[in-house]
Amino acid sequence: MRTRKEVLGVAGAGSHHWVGDGFPVYNLFPSNGVEKQIDPFLMLDYVSPTEFAPSKKPRGVGEHPHRGFETVTIAYQGSVDHRDSAGNAGTIHPGDVQWMTAASGVVHEELHERKFTEAGGTFEMIQLWVNLPKAYKMSAPRYQGITAAQIPAVYWGRGASARVIAGELDGVRGPAKTFTPINLFDLRLAAGSHVKLDVPSGHQAALVLLRGELLLNESTVVAGPAHMALLSRDGDSVTIEATADSVILALSGEPIGEPVASRGPFVMNTETELRQAMEDYQAGRMGHLN
Ligand code: MN
Numbered sequence: 001m002r003t004r005k006e007v008l009g010v011a012g013a014g015s016h017h018w019v020g021d022g023f024p025v026y027n028l029f030p031s032n033g034v035e036k037q038i039d040p041f042l043m044l045d046y047v048s049p050t051e052f053a054p055s056k057k058p059r060g061v062g063e064h065p066h067r068g069f070e071t072v073t074i075a076y077q078g079s080v081d082h083r084d085s086a087g088n089a090g091t092i093h094p095g096d097v098q099w100m101t102a103a104s105g106v107v108h109e110e111l112h113e114r115k116f117t118e119a120g121g122t123f124e125m126i127q128l129w130v131n132l133p134k135a136y137k138m139s140a141p142r143y144q145g146i147t148a149a150q151i152p153a154v155y156w157g158r159g160a161s162a163r164v165i166a167g168e169l170d171g172v173r174g175p176a177k178t179f180t181p182i183n184l185f186d187l188r189l190a191a192g193s194h195v196k197l198d199v200p201s202g203h204q205a206a207l208v209l210l211r212g213e214l215l216l217n218e219s220t221v222v223a224g225p226a227h228m229a230l231l232s233r234d235g236d237s238v239t240i241e242a243t244a245d246s247v248i249l250a251l252s253g254e255p256i257g258e259p260v261a262s263r264g265p266f267v268m269n270t271e272t273e274l275r276q277a278m279e280d281y282q283a284g285r286m287g288h289l290n
Pocket of ligand 1: 064066071108110
């Protein structure tokens with residue numbers, strides 16, 4: 001029998017702060033306290049559309065490490081230049097997604113693209129952190145630079161569509177390789193459109209509304225910017241009515257259910273592993289940028 005996922009609650013951003021000098025972010029979680037209900041996702045930062053004046057020096061975050069999880073960067077407007085100690089480098093353009101598995105450890109930098117910096121313009125981006133189970137936390141780093149052209153879409157008509165970044169929707173599979181079952185969809189709903197979104201039973205799930213306004217399951221209003229609706233594990237669909245033109249990131253995944261020990265850029269299972277991560281980084285065992 002098909003049942004609906006319940007809307008457990010709606011939460012705004014718990015904080016608004018700068019990451020480096022390039023990313024003024026709304027932090028949706030964990031600062032709003034919902035992280036246990038959204039395992040395997042650890043963190044979501046959203047840069048809402050922000051104007052940057054032309055400049056000579058790229059803004060962003062210089063060399064820093066990560067271990068124990070994945071960073072997923074989704075560019076909406078403006079571009080990001082990236083390079084890391086595993087030898088990967090690239091530019092994330094609007095519509096592209098970078099899925100970086102830090103796992104045992106990488107050092108990287110994330111900067112506004114040089115061309116974007118010099119021209120100035122509107123910047124909009126999401127960074128999502130995806131946890132790894134203990135079995136993969138110390139595996140080799142991996143880098144998936146996924147271009148907009150590689151991301152298939154589902155079209156429902158009436159200005160409603162979903163780009164399938166990871167997982168599966170209506171028989172369409174996304175290109176991102178994941179370690180645990182995860183769905184990640186970039187939804188665009190024109191005002192007046194109405195869709196029933198399938199979300200697997202057993203997945204913890206959230207709809208992150210970047211811009212717009214929604215009515216979920218005919219009863220819960222979510223108004224942007226930067227609000228999220230948490231959905232129940234049980235149930236396999238949710239109905240979404242857009243009452244304004246809306247941009248939504250739909251995320252769901254099977255919870256990992258393991259202990260989380262987290263400090264800054266490291267997410268492990270225990271305090272001892274966090275201390276080891278810091279020691280390994282300081283000793284240069286996660287490498288350096290050339
Ligand atoms: Mn980073």
